[in-house]
Amino acid sequence: MNSAAKTLNETKHYKTEVDPQKLGESIVEVSFVGRSNVGKSSLINAICQKKNMAHSSQTPGKTRTINVYEVTRGRWIIDLPGYGYAVGLKTEKDKLGKIIEDYLHARGNLSMVFIIVDAVAGPTTLDMVMFDWLEHYSLPFRIVVNKIDKIKVSQLQERKRQIVTQLAVDPSEIFWVSSEKKAGIADLQKEIAQLLQI
Numbered sequence: 086m087n088s089a090a091k092t093l094n095e096t097k098h099y100k101t102e103v104d105p106q107k108l109g110e111s112i113v114e115v116s117f118v119g120r121s122n123v124g125k126s127s128l129i130n131a132i133c134q135k136k137n138m139a140h141s142s143q144t145p146g147k148t149r150t151i152n153v154y155e156v157t158r159g160r161w162i163i164d165l166p167g168y169g170y171a172v173g174l175k176t177e178k179d180k181l182g183k184i185i186e187d188y189l190h191a192r193g194n195l196s197m198v199f200i201i202v203d204a205v206a207g208p209t210t211l212d213m214v215m216f217d218w219l220e221h222y223s224l225p226f227r228i229v230v231n232k233i234d235k236i237k238v239s240q241l242q243e244r245k246r247q248i249v250t251q252l253a254v255d256p257s258e259i260f261w262v263s264s265e266k267k268a269g270i271a272d273l274q275k276e277i278a279q280l281l282q283i
């Protein structure tokens with residue numbers, strides 16, 4: 086186990102909030118956004134080598150609150166509600182979008198937003214809206230493509246090429262991962278350890 090992984094394994098659930106204004110101050114934090122069911126919570130578990138610290142589920146819309154995980158004092162990993170959750174009242178959907186926006190506007194010590202994209206679905210319209218929004222507000226972000234285990238090995242190169250073209254970025258800018266198979270997790274652990282200065 087590398088030293089980043091070791092420290093990340095110390096992570097504990099710290100608090101659950103619905104109101105971003107009540108989160109309190111971190112020293113430094115990174116957060117995970119993406120559409121519902123893309124695997125944000127699973128990815129946080131994989132990074133911290135936990136079974137079900139962040140609750141994941143096959144039912145989209147599992148995470149409806151802001152969940153703070155503390156690696157060491159004041160150094161946070163944040164699991165946000167998913168966007169684009171189709172079922173439920175319209176007002177509920179709007180409220181989820183608002184939680185994410187309010188959170189992103191409120192955080193002075195936010196050092197990186199990881200946007201998780203589904204390897205099979207590719208970047209959705211809402212993902213593109215999120216990229217534009219983050220760029221507009223000059224928030225730092227990195228793209229993580231999750232569930233690469235769902236792509237046949239023989240098709241993976243071509244799928245990567247397609248996603249990279251759609252996103253108009255360099256392939257090296259993307260983390261290609263599978264939280265289920267724990268592929269690509271070590272690079273993400275190192276990146277997060279650097280960002281959180283742990």
Ligand code: GTP
Nearest residue numbers: 122123124125126127141142146147148167264265
């Ligand atoms: P919300 O909380 O609803 O926004 O979803 P989420 O983005 O937190 O997704 P979650 O981690 O709950 O995972 C959703 C489903 O995808 C679960 O059934 C996971 O087991 C599955 N999943 C997550 N990561 C992977 C992966 O890398 N590969 C595969 N095959 N399935 C995955």
Ligand code: MG
Nearest residue numbers: 125126147148
């Ligand atoms: Mg979740």
